[in-house]
Structures are given as C-alpha cells and as structure tokens.
Amino acid sequence: MNAVAPRVAVLGAGSWGTALAALATARASTLLWARNADIVRAINAHHVNQRYLPDVALPDALRATANLDEAISHVAPSGLPNESRAPIVPANTAGPQAANTQVAGNNLIILGVPVAGLAEICRQLAERLVNRPHQGLSVVWTCKGFHHETGQLPHQIAASAFAALPGVGLGVLSGPSFAREVAQGLPVALTIATTSSPTAQRVVDIMHGRLARIYTSTDIVGVEVGGALKNIMAIACGIGDGLGLGTNARAALITRGLAEMQRLGLALGGQAETFAGLTGLGDLVLTATGPLSRNRQVGVAIGEGKTLEQALAGGITAEGARCARAALALGQHMGVELPITQAVCQVLFEGLSPRKAVSSLLAREARPEAPT
Structure with a gap:
C-alpha cells in the first residue's frame, strides 16, 4: 500500500x-x-x-x-x-x-x-x-x-x-x-x-x-547575498561579451565579482564558505555564462549598443537590473567597495558608455589580490 x-x-x-x-x-x-x-x-x-x-x-x-x-x-x-x-x-x-x-x-x-x-x-x-x-x-x-x-x-x-x-x-x-x-x-x-x-x-x-x-x-544571509549579486555580475559579464572583450575579461569579471559578493556577504553576517558553494560560485558561473540567463542577455544587448529599455523590451525580467542600485546603496552604507556593481549602475542608469565603464575598472589602483 x-x-x-x-x-x-x-x-x-x-x-x-x-x-x-x-x-x-x-x-x-x-x-x-x-x-x-x-x-x-x-x-x-x-x-x-x-x-x-x-x-x-x-x-x-x-x-x-x-x-x-x-x-x-x-x-x-x-x-x-x-x-x-x-x-x-x-x-x-x-x-x-x-x-x-x-x-x-x-x-x-x-x-x-x-x-x-x-x-x-x-x-x-x-x-x-x-x-x-x-x-x-x-x-x-x-x-x-x-x-x-x-x-x-x-x-x-x-x-x-x-x-x-x-x-x-x-x-x-x-x-x-x-x-x-x-x-x-x-x-x-x-x-x-x-x-x-x-x-x-x-x-x-x-x-x-x-x-x-x-x-x-x-547561512540564509550568505545564500541570499550570493543570489542577489550574481545577477548584477551576470549583467557585467554580458556587457563584456556584447563588447567582444573575450573570455579573459569574462573570467576576470567572474573572479572579481565573486570577491565583491563575498565582501558584502561577510559584512552582512554571511559565512565565507557559502560563496565557494552552489549559491555563490556555482550560481555566478551559471548566470554569467549560460545562454538561458536573462541577466546575461540584458548585458549582451547593452554591450551591443541597446539601451536598458530596449534590452528589457518584450517583458524580459532581469533581477540584476532591478536591484543593482539597492545593492550599491547597501554597500555604501556598510562601507563595502562594490566597483563592478557601481560600474553596472553607471551604465544602466547614468548614461556611462560600456567601454568607458570597462576603462574605469581597468584604471583602478593596483592592489594585492586577496580573497575578499
């Protein structure tokens, strides 16, 4: 039975x-x-x-x-x-x-x-x-x-x-x-x-x-911060792909995007190991590289010259575009540097050209690489 x-x-x-x-x-x-x-x-x-x-x-x-x-x-x-x-x-x-x-x-x-x-x-x-x-x-x-x-x-x-x-x-x-x-x-x-x-x-x-x-x-906080910021990083990677910047640039954005996710997550009380797992690195890699990723699709469209409104035409939903400004404001409130998030916000909402955003990221002061 x-x-x-x-x-x-x-x-x-x-x-x-x-x-x-x-x-x-x-x-x-x-x-x-x-x-x-x-x-x-x-x-x-x-x-x-x-x-x-x-x-x-x-x-x-x-x-x-x-x-x-x-x-x-x-x-x-x-x-x-x-x-x-x-x-x-x-x-x-x-x-x-x-x-x-x-x-x-x-x-x-x-x-x-x-x-x-x-x-x-x-x-x-x-x-x-x-x-x-x-x-x-x-x-x-x-x-x-x-x-x-x-x-x-x-x-x-x-x-x-x-x-x-x-x-x-x-x-x-x-x-x-x-x-x-x-x-x-x-x-x-x-x-x-x-x-x-x-x-x-x-x-x-x-x-x-x-x-x-x-x-x-x-680790609810860590899981949710990873899920939130990976969408923003996927838009950044899509912009890079739309500009034709190559796989080296994509790898750099994923790696430094992960560091950005972890910095904010730790500041909010998340656990470092969470960002090396499914809801951190795993979700970031999928959303930043997968052809079904709506956030990456929006980034690609913007990198190819479309506006945000044009990229979202047809009812496509990209949570990274919805929450990018809230994430940046939270990072500023917590005193956490979020350079990729800031660049995405400038491109999406302030009229900064994608190529200038890339240049501004590359021009940042050199520093030692660290996990966070």
Whole structure:
C-alpha cells in the first residue's frame, strides 16, 4: 500500500515556480497557483505552461488553480464545510483519492514570485494562515535580489510578514538552476538555507533524489547575498561579451565579482564558505555564462549598443537590473567597495558608455589580490 504523499502548494506560475511544482509532483501532491486563468486551464488540460515554459511537457499529476484560497487550503485546510481543496494523491500515483486530514506540519509552500512581489504574497498568505492549522508548516521562497525600494533581502521581508506565526518554518531555496532545464528533467543541485531543521528535512524529503540533489545550510544571509549579486555580475559579464572583450575579461569579471559578493556577504553576517558553494560560485558561473540567463542577455544587448529599455523590451525580467542600485546603496552604507556593481549602475542608469565603464575598472589602483 502506498504511503500518503505530503502536500505542496507553489504560489506563482512563472518559469521557476512551474519547474519546481513539476519536480515536487514526484513525491508530493502538488497544487500550483497562478493569477492567469488561461495558464491554469492550459496546465490542467494540456499539461503545459506555454507562456513561461513553451513546449515543455509537465507531469500529468500536476494540478493548477487560480484561487489562492484553494491553494492554501491544499496545505493548511481550515476544516470549514464545503471548502474547496485539491485531492491528496498517494505517492507515485496520479489518480484522485479521498481527502486526507493531514496536519499542516507535513506540508510545504513554495513562493515562486520575484522580490518585488514577495511582501504582498507573504502578507496575503500570513493573513490566511492565522486562522488555519499552521504549526510546523514550512514556507520557502526562491527569489533572488534586494528589494529595489527598501534594500531588504527576501528573508527580512518574510520574517516581518510571518512575525505573528512563529510556528511556520522559513527558508530560501537557491542554487545554479535554469527553470527550463529543471522542467525538462535535467539534473540540478540546490541549497535549502534555513534555521528550521524540520523545514530543511521537508525540502530534502520532497525534492532530493532522481533529478535534484539538495544540500542544506543555515547561512540564509550568505545564500541570499550570493543570489542577489550574481545577477548584477551576470549583467557585467554580458556587457563584456556584447563588447567582444573575450573570455579573459569574462573570467576576470567572474573572479572579481565573486570577491565583491563575498565582501558584502561577510559584512552582512554571511559565512565565507557559502560563496565557494552552489549559491555563490556555482550560481555566478551559471548566470554569467549560460545562454538561458536573462541577466546575461540584458548585458549582451547593452554591450551591443541597446539601451536598458530596449534590452528589457518584450517583458524580459532581469533581477540584476532591478536591484543593482539597492545593492550599491547597501554597500555604501556598510562601507563595502562594490566597483563592478557601481560600474553596472553607471551604465544602466547614468548614461556611462560600456567601454568607458570597462576603462574605469581597468584604471583602478593596483592592489594585492586577496580573497575578499
């Protein structure tokens, strides 16, 4: 007899939210929430999210809803009569089964929204969980960056929203990953950073094995700083590639970009070893060199002569462009030098030509090389 699978609700049906929902269906009854009803219908009827993952077949077991309350009820049922809930599906099966009254502590919510939308979805989620069983429920987010207005990292935003719900475990899931490859079933390694041991174990139980290797960490700050600054460095590398500066220049930007990430991370309380791992060096190399990297694509377009507005045309999202000024302001507040970040900001927002930005970086005073 099959054991009853845990429940997962993924809030946000962009490329990464959809990919993680597809990954979770192997071991958990998974419900994906999308604002767009057309996306929901396409996933349920045709098993595809054509808008964000065109032509990628999604698992038959994955279900979607446009009703946020239904998605939350999937993992934290209120017990009210006639409550709309997705059925629990036993592990390794796809057929509907009788509803099961699992406690919320068995379950996981993944927030697949960008940093700009994190505060609002956390607020809505916290309001709904107050009067539902939530003790032991885990909530993890996947966004990378600093909030463009407040300069907050994602864990600060989430901690504020869930301050009145201490029974909810919080964490960040990050690492070198392109959503399309994950959705296609290609291998990936990720890190769950959390101070909640049950949350770390729950993510491992649901995600680890077969397609994904999950590592655990308690360094939330280090993981988030790495995830934020690597996008800025990817724009810098893309600019260099767009200018035709060659692989030597790209290697230099990656290496000094890593030093920049580590300097700021240490100043904020992160751990040095985190930046040598998946969420530091690993994510930086992928985003700075991978053809699927949206931040690198924006940099290439700017290096080839396009404006930021032209590079972002068509709805492309580049978190590095959104958070670069917030990162620079934080570095200045902390007294941390961020020369590559500063150069990217000058190119994106102050009209400095990419070639002059490169010249200014090369003209910086010579100094001994050091880890930070």
